[in-house]
Amino acid sequence: MPRVISLFLPRWPTDRLRRKSGDASPPPEAPLVLAGRLGRRRSVTALDANAQTLGVSIGMAVAKAQALVPGLVVLDADPAADREGLDRLALWALQRISPVVAADPPDGLVIDTTGADHLHGGEAAMLETMVKKFAQSGVEARAAMADTWGAAHAVARFLRRGTAIVPAGGSEVALRPLPLAALQLETETVGGLHTLGFETVGDLIDQPRAPLALRFGPEIGRRLDQALGVVAEPVDPIRSPELVEVRRVFGEPIGAAETIARYTGKLADALCRELEQRGLGARRLDLLFHRVDNTMQFIRVGMGQPVRDPKRLTRLLCDKIETVDPGYGIEIMVLVAIEAEPLREKQAISSLVEAPEADVSDLIDVLANRIGENRICRFVPVQSDVPERSVARVPALAPETGATWEGDWPRPPRLLPRPEPIETMALLPDHPPAWFTWRGVRRRVRRADGPERIRGEWWKRDAELKTVRDYFRVEDEAGERYWLFRSGDGEHAESGSQRWFLHGIFG
Template sequence: MWFPRLASDRVLRVRPLEGPFALTLMEANSERLYCLNRAAEKAGLSRGMSLADARAFCPGLMTDPARPDRDAAFLGVLRRWATRYCPWVGTDGRDGLILDISGASHLFGGEEEMLSDMQARAARSGLTLRVGLADTRGAAWALAHHAPGLAAPGETAAALAPLPVAALRLEPAEVAGLERLGLRHVGELEATPRAPLTRRFGPSALMRLDQAMGRQGEAVSPEAEPPHYATRLTLPEPIGLQEDVMEGTRRLLARLCETLERQETGARRLCLTLRRVDRDSRQVELRLAAPMRDAARILPLFQRGLDGIDAGFGIDQMRLEATQVESLPAQQLGPRNGGNGNARLEDLLTRIGTRIGLENVQRFLPADSHIPARAFRTLPAAWTEPGQGWVPPRPRPLRLFAPEPIAGHGPRPPERFRWRRMSLVTARATGPERIAPEWWFDDPDWRRGLRDYWLIETRQGRRLWLFHTPQAPGWFVEGEFA
């Protein structure tokens, strides 16, 4: 099953457009056409053409940026859909599927009826589909890309003979080399002595030919189904007490955490759905500050969300799903790491985040910058880890504030100065530490240029951070040490 316009069909199914349309992708410092609809191809455009040339040929061309990641996810959805025809389905490149329908075609009335059903369902969904059916994977690929249809059993060689050599999934350089020798069709390549071809092109070209003809096996590897992080509990009698709901949640968590442990993952977001007997439902969402799979730790965190649940006439079904999971590999336990030292902090962050939102619980982290005001940043604590980060070459004050001018002359710190209505006497001066502005940032506070920073210890007990600006002479106080 080949979807030649998979990317553009995915976009146009959601937002239909009339006229030429294409998706563009930046390649080799140039924006080029990635996938086109039928109208754009009729206008003479082709894949790989630069966007500037395409607009010159077709001024009315409408474009959108390509999203290969979303195309891959959409192909995964189509792979699951294709399992309605057979259980053995795998992906083939970025726009194709490969199916092994042995023993399944009779369920649809035969092979031709199965192909017709595939085409009809794809057309109703707004997808362009070309299908090839043959005894081998290589032959089916060749038919789908060059002559869609069915090759009868035992007629693979006859069906492939008139097709171009590109139908054998060869590299472009190999195709060009064969065509220069006059071997333009598969039948001509099949009739050519093998030894000269092997010496000239290596074994890859003949390997593809043997795979298409069935002389060399080629497996179809279906993709494994992704793990399902959800569990359900159907109750014989409705429940309504909070203790009963918590007990049901405990049982669901135990089963879900077993699945998480097998997959070496941890839940970051959980959704508990409670279905009432009147077919209405209530949901409790829990966002965790760190990936977890310990049922005993997670269960108390549901307490606040379940306090205000209206059970109505009773709850007869409970469903728990981990809607967001992250990798959480197993760790070697020893005498020094027998437990998770951050468990209490993570539980506290989760409890606070349940009330005010995890994004509002933030921590300070060091930033790689010599500029004092940029040497730190604030990020949500739930998605960051405390670390050492960048260490400045000199001590930095605990308190920073906007520069406050003081009286002073020359490059040496003043012996006496007034600051915030206090008369201070310099007892010891350490410095200077020259810091240059970061030219890639336009910071109004640093438009004066260079700064020479000094650590000033006064006889009055104040330890201040002063700086001098050589370009426009002046002294300022910017921070105070503890």
């Protein structure tokens, strides 16, 4: 079942202008409108939330708006710049969300995310992340997901929620209560329908099509069929001329997995030749399948380092062929290097001089594309005295920084996500515990070493000015070794809670 996101930017012209102007933009609290010519008069074509709250509306004469709101900031509208900005947003979404993205002028984007939601933590998480990122950039956004472009477009603009997800097969239920304007009909058509007593999309769904087509033409039926999924409304993805792209058009549609794999290899060869001419290597690839029913399927793979090996790229792409539904056949295949970086050929090292280094990048790419690149990482040292702050996650193939952990005291290979409280008994404040209970199991301490005193990083947080932790390495009667600490020095209340915690496990 296809899934489509409609991203609605209700105040895109004013939000774009504020972002572009930077420090020179009007103050955030100042009401802002953009003006353009509507016929012979100068009217408001866009406005921000402040201006709307004060009673200004789109279509209002600028002179009337200025009389209504003293101090109103009026700037000239620039529809061409607004459209260019949408195209730039579409290219951003193309690289980060889905290979099938297009601008939806004048105030949105449309994104086909069929089969891609799991790469972003699910449908709800994907929509929330998108809206949050736009909000952080100063752009108001609402997003909706449905089976069709028309349904998602209508819900995003007329349901008035930050995010909305229409369940698979639920487009008609979601559309029925929405106003007629949700179908993207001409203003004259909507007015004529209102005259006849139609108010909602559900009113149209329940009516015979022939009388409506006779009076208003085929547009109403076409829009209904597109929104309900009866007629396909394909998304024509945006493409940048800077992207490296190769395609194959078939005289007869193909559908067998073996045939798709064979042509995938040919496209990978052609793409690598193009990349070689530009001195580039691919970091992210999109393989698009245009089906005969005017819909699209896609495969996306990523690499930790720039790659220009056709066999390696073919293997990564073919691992996901089973996710492609050819339908009644595929008539066009397009392979695009969405991300590419300069690639320098490595000089071969003679085995007579030194042994070649093991290359695990191919294995990491295979695992990352199967289970998600966010789940493959490695840990690197960070300069910090606090143990939980002394380590960071980085991509598995990130370059080495040369940083190391300093200090003479050993650290456990397994550090818990957060220290867990334990019950203990120590003979003296500066002595290790004689026993401790962790996760319901009581363990008697046979050997111990410590304490290693670690103080808070007072230069980062004032609350850590006097905090202290005393760490001990202990071994229980079963030979298991643990890393425990007492919060505080055992004497002064301001140094910590004086409670004991388990922070790591050795071996």
